[in-house]
Amino acid sequence: MKLNPARAQRLAVSRSGLLGALLLTLATALPAARAGEIEVLHWWTSGGEARAAQALKASMQAKGHSWKDFAVAGSGGDSAITVLRSRVVSGNAPAAAQIKGPSLQAWAREGVLTSINEVARAERWDDLLPQVVSDQMKYRGDYIAVPVNVHRVNWLWVNPAVFARVGAKVPSSWDEFFAAAETLKKAGVIALAHGGQSWQDLTLLETVTLGVGGAEFYRQAFVLREASALNSPTMDKVLSTYKRIKPFTDRNAPGRDWNLATAMVIKGEAAMQLMGDWAKGEFLAVGSQPGKGFICTPAPGTAKSFIFVVDSFAMFKLKSPANSAAQKDLASAVMSPEFQEAFNLSKGSIPVRLGMKMDRFDDCAKASAQEFSTAAKQASLLPSIANGMAAPSSIEWALKDVVSQFWNSDKMSTAEAMKRMVEASRRQ
Template identity: 35%
Template sequence: MRYRLLTAAFAATAALNIAGPVQAAELEVTHWWTSGGEAAAVAEFAKAFDASGHKWIDGAIAGSGGTARPIMISRITGGDPMGATQFNHGRQAEELVEAGLMRDLTDIAEEGKWREVVHPSSLLDSCTLDGKIYCVPVNIHSQQWLWLSNAAFEKAGVPVPTNWEEYAAAAPALEEAGIIPLAVGQQPWQTTLAFQVLLTAIAGPDAYTKIFGEKDADLAAGEELAKVFEAAAQARSMSAKSNVQDWNQATNMVITGQAAGQIMGDWAQGEFQVAGQVAGKDYTCLPGLGVNEVIMTGGDAFYFPVLDDEEKSAAQADLAKLMLSPEVQVAFNLKKGSLPVRGDVDLEAANDCMKKGLEILAQGNIIQSPDQLMSADSLTQINDLFVEFFNNTSITAEDAQKRFVDLVANAD
């Protein structure tokens, strides 16, 4: 797929202001984008929506998606729906859709030819239930990245690694230099993310898909996964002195050189950009830990609860169209550090790491996100396992693998 720069990319506000809505309305939009890079990105949505004549009412909820989603769901099921709300691609809103609480966007999608422009098609498939489209995918976020502080490795007197093996081997030198080898926050999803990235890098993309998608318990119990759990134990040791909570706090440890690296999604790029750091100069990125370079086609999507208000419903439709417009896709994703879901736009201003992601995507080296493959309840149980594993060194890699096998066997 070839991406082309749209010359109007940075004139989104002016372009969208040409024809305002018939009736302006205020629309509350809930999301969990509160870090520096995330706030800069979501502001692009708000700016475009306000420029159309409507009013964006920001409903940011501090914390991660795990904190925000229950609040969002409670409001929708409790009869106090917002105008639009963020979820991840996949099955997180499945029960709300089945209950008839989410708006059918099929007519808007057909008008905008979303099936033709959204790439890869699995993103829109994850918004589809019984042939109807219920959400707007706004970006492609991949968690398959290792972010490294060039200054930390220079201080430790070792070369910047090119893969996981070299990185792990550098841990003693980093510790001797007073640097934490691996920054990991205490939010539950972060340890699971690290494990999933290790699984994909060490055992391979096929193994990841068979375990999370096909629930292959036999594979989960095998020798290849034993190597993954050994690497997870190694990561646990490397992150032992990482005592921060939020993911962006862990990213800041890498930015400031307190930590040498972080396994985190490409949304970390937004934090590096806000800090004024330059890819390839101040920091290095290794997709797939430098072992298996793949892009996970997860990301963020917006759902629109059913509203009994004609003006707000019209505003919902306008916002859905804006979020997938070429101009807004470029403006938003440049700030977010993610890749656009449209296959007909380019980020010419993309940094080296973003360009790596675009190249991998163009090659078709993609896997689906856990949310697209496994239910939220099953993923929560796996999250709990790895929180316990990373916080309790008495749990061996062998013990954790046995418990993981049981969870996979009973997952849906």
């Protein structure tokens, strides 16, 4: 049937109105259909870390999802993993959990993680990440985790006002470190803020190992875990240097959280801290600026070397389709340039995504990003043994125990410590 022009126009308008109403209905309904609950286990509970976690929460809420915070404070994540395991065993896993390094593959072997290849392929993660990072995010070729950031471990944090007051020089070698520490101690200042927890004890040792033994020795000792390196004259020198540091810490160090040690430097109660760049987030959280309120410099003897930690979220299998969809949105949000910038500006770390603009980042972060990129190209990045990046958890924990016993004992010799480190490295 042929319509006259006027009727045809009215029908077209009617159809247009119906189509518009339909599109409006779909636009309103789709977010509700996709909306899910995202429960995320993490241990970002200190000032700078908590502010960084809020950036992720805001990103997910903007997509219409509800955020359920599953934060467990303390022990560099040790307590959080204990809680996570009980949740998984009971069949009540969160959508995502902060897990990193070889532990990702261990969880994947248990069959509790889900593939997020759909997101990774669509967004070309293989092209956006250094291979050393993307390999850690995969299990049998499938992405089962999304990387969040990159931390450099081998940093020395300095309160310049304290140094200026006592006339000490910011050290770049271990000889200079001990000279400065003596000056500070004579002036009644705690030279080094330290938290006497096992992961912090081992973090300090790995930094000393790199500074005394060099990158290749570090690789042999803590990545390859060769007995000839762990029980060697070089390791003897490392351990001797390590124990020389303790008199420059304070008697209240045992059990202290790392951020409380950072607070000592911020307040001028201590002059230095050897810690990863998550410490920078604490300075930034109180308005302190690099070069003014604090100085970041490579740990003694470690300039141009890079011990790394990559935080990542493992994605667990979920029963709810809506929550699974939200989980994919979470993975996409974490890798977005917007989140990578916002999160890392708050956290004190650097983006894991290559090719990011660093205009808004401070000089510490710019230097760290440049050295990370160079080391990735040269395949010379060094994973942190103390922070879950270089060894299975059984070996990591065994080494933590040995190192803490050596740190706290006046009777254990370097020879005995080396013997125990060799035994710990053979744990299965």
